[in-house]
Amino acid sequence: MNRSTFGNLFRVTTWGESHGKALGVVVDGCPAGLPLCEEDIQKCLDRRKPGQSKYTTARKEGDLVEILSGVFEGKTTGTPISMIVKNTDQHSRDYGNIACSYRPGHADFTFDQKYGFRDYRGGGRSSGRETIGRVAAGAIAEKILAELGISFVTYSKSIGPVEMQTFDAAEITNNAFYMPDAEAAAKAGEYLNQCIEKMDSAGGVVECKINGVPAGLGDPVFGKLDAVLAEAVMSIGAVKAVEIGDGFAVSRSNGSTDNDGFCIEDGQIRKTTNHAGGIMGGISDGSEIILRAAIKPTPSIAQPQETVTKDGEPLSLEIHGRHDPVVVPRAVVVVEAMCALTIVDALFSNMTSRLDRVIDFYRK
Amino acid sequence: MNRSTFGNLFRVTTWGESHGKALGVVVDGCPAGLPLCEEDIQKCLDRRKPGQSKYTTARKEGDLVEILSGVFEGKTTGTPISMIVKNTDQHSRDYGNIACSYRPGHADFTFDQKYGFRDYRGGGRSSGRETIGRVAAGAIAEKILAELGISFVTYSKSIGPVEMQTFDAAEITNNAFYMPDAEAAAKAGEYLNQCIEKMDSAGGVVECKINGVPAGLGDPVFGKLDAVLAEAVMSIGAVKAVEIGDGFAVSRSNGSTDNDGFCIEDGQIRKTTNHAGGIMGGISDGSEIILRAAIKPTPSIAQPQETVTKDGEPLSLEIHGRHDPVVVPRAVVVVEAMCALTIVDALFSNMTSRLDRVIDFYRK
Amino acid sequence: MNRSTFGNLFRVTTWGESHGKALGVVVDGCPAGLPLCEEDIQKCLDRRKPGQSKYTTARKEGDLVEILSGVFEGKTTGTPISMIVKNTDQHSRDYGNIACSYRPGHADFTFDQKYGFRDYRGGGRSSGRETIGRVAAGAIAEKILAELGISFVTYSKSIGPVEMQTFDAAEITNNAFYMPDAEAAAKAGEYLNQCIEKMDSAGGVVECKINGVPAGLGDPVFGKLDAVLAEAVMSIGAVKAVEIGDGFAVSRSNGSTDNDGFCIEDGQIRKTTNHAGGIMGGISDGSEIILRAAIKPTPSIAQPQETVTKDGEPLSLEIHGRHDPVVVPRAVVVVEAMCALTIVDALFSNMTSRLDRVIDFYRK
Amino acid sequence: MNRSTFGNLFRVTTWGESHGKALGVVVDGCPAGLPLCEEDIQKCLDRRKPGQSKYTTARKEGDLVEILSGVFEGKTTGTPISMIVKNTDQHSRDYGNIACSYRPGHADFTFDQKYGFRDYRGGGRSSGRETIGRVAAGAIAEKILAELGISFVTYSKSIGPVEMQTFDAAEITNNAFYMPDAEAAAKAGEYLNQCIEKMDSAGGVVECKINGVPAGLGDPVFGKLDAVLAEAVMSIGAVKAVEIGDGFAVSRSNGSTDNDGFCIEDGQIRKTTNHAGGIMGGISDGSEIILRAAIKPTPSIAQPQETVTKDGEPLSLEIHGRHDPVVVPRAVVVVEAMCALTIVDALFSNMTSRLDRVIDFYRK
Numbered sequence A, B, C, D: 001m002n003r004s005t006f007g008n009l010f011r012v013t014t015w016g017e018s019h020g021k022a023l024g025v026v027v028d029g030c031p032a033g034l035p036l037c038e039e040d041i042q043k044c045l046d047r048r049k050p051g052q053s054k055y056t057t058a059r060k061e062g063d064l065v066e067i068l069s070g071v072f073e074g075k076t077t078g079t080p081i082s083m084i085v086k087n088t089d090q091h092s093r094d095y096g097n098i099a100c101s102y103r104p105g106h107a108d109f110t111f112d113q114k115y116g117f118r119d120y121r122g123g124g125r126s127s128g129r130e131t132i133g134r135v136a137a138g139a140i141a142e143k144i145l146a147e148l149g150i151s152f153v154t155y156s157k158s159i160g161p162v163e164m165q166t167f168d169a170a171e172i173t174n175n176a177f178y179m180p181d182a183e184a185a186a187k188a189g190e191y192l193n194q195c196i197e198k199m200d201s202a203g204g205v206v207e208c209k210i211n212g213v214p215a216g217l218g219d220p221v222f223g224k225l226d227a228v229l230a231e232a233v234m235s236i237g238a239v240k241a242v243e244i245g246d247g248f249a250v251s252r253s254n255g256s257t258d259n260d261g262f263c264i265e266d267g268q269i270r271k272t273t274n275h276a277g278g279i280m281g282g283i284s285d286g287s288e289i290i291l292r293a294a295i296k297p298t299p300s301i302a303q304p305q306e307t308v309t310k311d312g313e314p315l316s317l318e319i320h321g322r323h324d325p326v327v328v329p330r331a332v333v334v335v336e337a338m339c340a341l342t343i344v345d346a347l348f349s350n351m352t353s354r355l356d357r358v359i360d361f362y363r364k
Helices: A038-046 A108-115 A121-126 A128-147 A169-174 A182-197 A225-234 A247-252 A328-352 A355-363 B038-046 B108-115 B121-126 B128-147 B169-174 B182-197 B225-234 B247-252 B328-352 B355-363 C038-046 C108-115 C121-126 C128-147 C169-174 C182-197 C225-234 C247-252 C328-352 C355-363 D038-046 D108-115 D121-126 D128-147 D169-174 D182-197 D225-234 D247-252 D328-352 D355-363
Strands: A011-016 A022-028 A065-067 A081-086 A151-159 A204-211 A239-244 A262-265 A268-271 A289-295 A305-308 A314-317 B011-016 B022-028 B065-067 B081-086 B151-159 B204-211 B239-244 B262-265 B268-271 B289-295 B305-308 B314-317 C011-016 C022-028 C065-067 C081-086 C151-159 C204-211 C239-244 C262-265 C268-271 C289-295 C305-308 C314-317 D011-016 D022-028 D065-067 D081-086 D151-159 D204-211 D239-244 D262-265 D268-271 D289-295 D305-308 D314-317
Touching (some): A022 A128, A022 D011, A081 D011, A128 A328, A151 A169, A204 A328, A204 B247, A225 B225, A239 B225, A247 B204, A247 B289, A289 B247, A328 C355, B022 B128, B022 C011, B038 B128, B081 B128, B128 B151, B128 B328, B151 B182, B151 B328, B169 B182, B204 B328, B225 B239, B225 B328, B239 B247, B328 D355, B355 D128, B355 D355, C022 C128, C038 C065, C038 C128, C108 C121, C128 C328, C169 C182, C225 C289, C225 D239, C239 D225, C247 D204, C247 D289, C305 D262, D022 D128, D038 D065, D081 D128, D225 D328, D328 D355
Antiparallel strands (some): A011 A022, A022 A081, A065 A081, A151 A204, A204 A289, A262 A268, A305 A314, B011 B022, B022 B081, B204 B289, B239 B289, B305 B314, C011 C022, C022 C081, C305 C314, D011 D022, D065 D081, D262 D268, D305 D314
16 A cells, blocks of 8 residues: 555645656645745755755756645635645656666665556655655644744754764755754765765764754654654655664663753753653653654665666666765755654644643633 | 554554553454464563563562453454453552652653643553553464564663673573573673662663565555554653664665665575665565664662652652663563554555455455 | 544544443543543443333343543543443353344344354344443543533434424433423334334434534534534444435425525624534534434344345244334434534544634643 | 545545635555556546536536646556646636625635635635545546446436436436436426526435445444445535435334345345345445435525625625536536545455455465
8 A cells, every 4th residue: 555644633645756747745734824835835845955066966947836725815724735846857768777677775676566566767756756745744834833933953963974073053054964063064075075986875864953842742652752753754765763862872871861850940840951852751841852863875876786677687787867975965854844744743633632721722 | 632542454542551440452453363362462461571580570460461352252353352451459559759740751741741630650651551552462463463474583682781792582581681692681680780789770772573574565655664663663661762774874884885785586586685674665675674672771760869849849759669670671572562563554554555466355 | 344443533442242241442532631430421321221111121230331541530631541331241142043144134244244254142243232332432522512512412303103293302301212202202102012013123313413513613525524423423333324404305405495594693693594404514603513313223123034044044033032122212322422422523623723723722 | 624535545635726726636545557547537527517508517627637646657556646637717806795705505604714714716625626636536446446346326316306217327428417317307407497597506316326346345333334435425515414225214114124134046145125225234235335415405596695794794695607506417426436435445444354365365
């Protein structure tokens, strides 16, 4: 089967293949009254094309979004918002070996196993272009969250072995890698140059920090906020691991260190530390939410790789053409979008947690 | 809100608090015709009580399961299977500070923030006893999977800083920690003795390997197998990170290394390596599925911790009573159960991926 | 498959067979803070046993409900509420022909076709006793709705050919049929006496009127309030038709008659008529919601009926034992329960329809 | 909120407003390998424009469908199928009173109550044009069902007081009303002429008969086939009642009449009658499924109607422009589409009902 819908109350259904006529998304469950125009969406889509550098490919078409429904007189109407990005880059070409063989590190083999055949043009549905719908929907989610003072800072924490050492938010959009550390970004560039020379590619880590999330979001025990964030982020193509707060490091920690104490600050109950990354028992605790995702190296590399055709013939495959040596910078906005979708959904779902608040809502 | 149901086709709804009358689960969507008795379930529940050692608490009651519906003449009928475990250990006692303060590392604060008040007895719904329902349901899932040749090996990969060095499956049930390495288990015991002396606790890593999963399971793009596994496992109380295959290590790898090549073996298409951990593009590829979960240290420790009462008064809290210095061994069967539930659901969902197979199914 | 869960935000999962150990329900998504005790539930369950007359069977056990989770210190905690009713009436007996043949008008044949075999004791899962879980859950829903001034009046509009002519709410609980018309009730009794003499049974119509529902509930286009009400009520065993407002009569009406006009009353916009039964475009309009359900005659009758065994042998079957000549009175509370579940769910879902209201909710 | 998705395994998400840029649908969960082209869809969409008579309006644009994704080399790929119909008829005009008042019988008032404002152009999302997405998706569902020998006959059973007296399938497409009785169709035409003269409108009944449905479809107790059919059909704009088999007539029947007996025919177990309309206990029994829906009169009529503006001013409203005096003929294909979507979903869901069949499926 296929499951192209994410979310329970704020539901997002994406569709489209890399080289089909178009890609798009339907956002269902968006409240009425949100000011929304195409520029709001376009800004986020443009973040998928960082730096215009040699490290990232830029399609000529520019991925222009069009809103087809759900907005009237500049505001959302509460009905489904359909958005579309046309593929202008569908020139027919010879896909050669790719059409009939299994690229290592790609989903070619598993799609064939599942569906019996596949749209092999540019990876079809398993292409990174599938994330266009996620990002377009995420733009709406972030706009809603902004109204409630919830904001995101997302960046590349590491590219290959190069990890950021300092954090300067202003630097994030200053380099081709969305790294908050200029020096690390420079080193990442050098590392990627080496990768390009070797006809190889690199991975990295994306970190997302979310501020302003009220305490109480997340639905135990199977809709816990960390569980849904993990699902949301792990559903992105190249992600192989997700951690919250101290993440894997907790396995080597002790209770006396890992436990976040409580204190009173400005008359409010606050945590003294944030090892938990803002989520306790699957519910947001009001402090910053911290998530990291590990992104694997771009699987398309120019050096020869051993594989087989779908008929079982051995093949040495070289993949040429436009391929980023690293997808981490492009993944930044996608991770952020998936987190935004998750938070909006949790926010809506939480409105029925207490009877007195439901009564207040309807008695007004 | 609350979300106590997991799965789409094989659906599991758990209920119950640590010190309520009982805990249980309703399994809905189980196919008719599976031989099932209480002993099948009890075996798995008993795995939640490893080693009978000083490192794990053992309730006297034994957590005996009773099947209340959905089974007739020794076989499942296709109707919902309700299972219950009574709490015999509900002696009323004085919860003292715990009733009115926020234990560091626990969900007390977030439950109060979400719901306005909470059942504070033994952690209520956020207790580890909540996993009884998961394990009982997982037992059914594993029984179904066994019929298809799908099997699990799950164990503690590390306890605190002590990591396994060798793998001996037979050793797993030989020690109190479910470690497949006797020497590492001995070291883990020593480490935990130190923790107990310091009135502290430890975390660790659980690894789950699944064999026999056919290629094709997982529903792109939001029901990808890795995404749902991540959600399933991250929904377990103490889990703070999940990784598939090489996991976080991919971020420092290169495409030429990370890509799994293909070859022909015994006339079949096989992968030459398994960095992907058995899942490509969110779909199982027929090789072993590998997942790891990071478990945080037990939050209940006897040393004094700084916290506040719900009324905002500072408090130095010492938590005495039965508390494991590590929950990793108990988490082993829970991680396995959640993986089993996920695989069964993906298996069912995949039956409609190809029209010719649907037609075959109904034409027979 | 099986689908034993109803609702999206207020979710109800029922389980249990007629002659199994117990029947029950898990209510998930109930807001925290609702005062709740077993007596609240019992009152509704007792309405399933109307009149203690010869027209309805009364099990000795009394169907006593027990709450197992989700309530602490007399209030709901926001966690799943598990309720159970034990079957005390499980004496083993000889089911004779019923075990191996298909009772006309029953689900025996279709259960066998679907699941391959069935629990034949008392109809198993297809027994009317399955509604115990619905009614128990409905009791909680009605308690929530009462807090918001939403109330139900449900009754038998007709029994066989005998239709009510007058409406006196006080009369509803005065007779064995829950009819709001004493004279009609008397005639219904006479009619049923004839049915009993002829070893036959009768059907009827249940009408449910819901007052105080705020305008705005219902989620176009597939979660429209009338659509979900229809699904909810049609899922009750004996129901074969559902109508809203004027229902089938609209097919013979004209627009000039059927359209409900608007006027100003006490400074409020009101409808001048209510042909629509309180729902316009799938959304509640603030006026009384009116629903009717057609209930088929009890299929278990004592006169001989032609059928076959599961092995295909012709059989003349006589069904003796306790069987109501009419199930309409018992269905009254079940229809009401399903409507209450639907309205609560729609009420919760509607809280995210307008952005300004969401912002208000969280800004407070 | 909004709920624009129908189905669990074969999921349909519709979007679009009457006078927006376009309308469309995303079909998710369609198996791979179904031959599909735009002509397959267009044929069904064209059935929404019956007869080209004075009784039905025909937009000039022709509602041409375009498939944007999910089909490759003439076959479905298993990925989401996005279909779009552009609105070419969006000339800006003066909506006058309609923009600021509540048309009787329409959803204007309830949309405003729910969402705070609405797209008033042509009814916006509550327009009959919303059904374009349903019909396009239904075309795919019917194509799948045809592969399994499942077929539909759907027609107008009555128009206003004029009911069909004979059934001739060939006649259905011979008249402007999709009536299977030429004489009744002629009378219906006369009746509608009178309605037009009186500036009034009429309703009617649509009947759908489904043949070839295997026994076993439908998921007790909340996904019963009749329950989901009722929800599906009641979610269509103008439908106010739904019945299965004998429907409301069962309320006046007796068990001895209503019960369908069983017999052996050609070595197969068959029912002797079909009062149940092909569904017993919520599960298909292998005989013809029979469903009827009551359609209300077109609410837009030219005669003056009393209403109010959104600011509470009384208004006498006359609605001119293109409006069918009856929507029943247009509803025929919509009812059929919703039934087809329901049956496909039930067919897929039923594949996991028996363990032996699941094992067979995967062992092959």
